[in-house]
Amino acid sequence: MGAIFQSLGRTVLAGFVILAVIVIATGGAGARAGDHAWWAFVLRWLHVLSGIMWIGLLYYFNFVQIPSMPKIPDEQKPAIGKVIAPTALFWFRWAALATVVTGLLVASMYQYLAKALMLGEGFVAIGIGMWLALIMAFNVWFIIWPNQKKALGIVQVDADAKAKAARVAMLTSRFNTMLSIPMLFCMVAQQNGGL
Numbered sequence: 001m002g003a004i005f006q007s008l009g010r011t012v013l014a015g016f017v018i019l020a021v022i023v024i025a026t027g028g029a030g031a032r033a034g035d036h037a038w039w040a041f042v043l044r045w046l047h048v049l050s051g052i053m054w055i056g057l058l059y060y061f062n063f064v065q066i067p068s069m070p071k072i073p074d075e076q077k078p079a080i081g082k083v084i085a086p087t088a089l090f091w092f093r094w095a096a097l098a099t100v101v102t103g104l105l106v107a108s109m110y111q112y113l114a115k116a117l118m119l120g121e122g123f124v125a126i127g128i129g130m131w132l133a134l135i136m137a138f139n140v141w142f143i144i145w146p147n148q149k150k151a152l153g154i155v156q157v158d159a160d161a162k163a164k165a166a167r168v169a170m171l172t173s174r175f176n177t178m179l180s181i182p183m184l185f186c187m188v189a190q191q192n193g194g195l
């Protein structure tokens with residue numbers, strides 16, 4: 001057991017092995033492996049998995065890292081800025097992209113992508129959820145990440161520009177935290193009668 005949990009890669013692999021055992025033991029996948037609905041379901045699962053990674057890290061930034069920064073002595077701050085934040089931002093932005101791609105694929109596989117984006121009848125909940133999440137993903141890639149690169153010193157700018165970039169990234173991250181609340185409600189409302 002220790003050998004598994006001492007490595008993140010092996011831990012994640014173990015999760016997939018347990019999943020394979022469950023799928024094989026319950027006999028579900030064998031019969032349905034060629035089935036369109038089953039693959040749409042697999043994509044939906046990958047969508048939720050990447051969504052958790054994205055929004056989990058968004059909440060880490062907003063509920064843990066940002067409020068903790070003023071309490072950390074200056075000489076220890078580089079540990080956050082140079083080590084933890086760049087790693088968190090790597091998983092954050094790629095998880096956001098994976099969530100968008102899998103979400104759009106799920107909607108395409110069920111052939112309601114355009115209808116949902118136009119808030120057509122029967123797709124208002126998921127349509128609103130998708131628009132909110134698309135705005136959030138846009139913010140991640142085109143506002144938060146470029147500004148974080150300046151704030152963390154990945155892109156060199158003067159002290160004023162650095163402080164401004166950090167503020168823009170922080171406020172946009174807060175904006176996304178606000179949108180995540182109605183976004184997730186709408187996302188799960190579609191299948192579960194929430195709207």
Ligand code: HEM
Nearest residue numbers: 051052099100103104106107126130133134187188190191
């Ligand atoms: C632009 C980004 C996104 C798009 C295009 C998108 C699209 C979709 C679609 C099409 C569905 C299936 C709805 C249905 O037919 O019931 C769905 C479900 C879902 N999405 Fe998203 N989504 C996005 C972002 C997110 C995010 C950030 C999360 C956060 C965790 C998330 C979590 C979920 C959940 C939990 C479900 C419900 C699964 C179910 O009830 O079976 N989505 N999304």
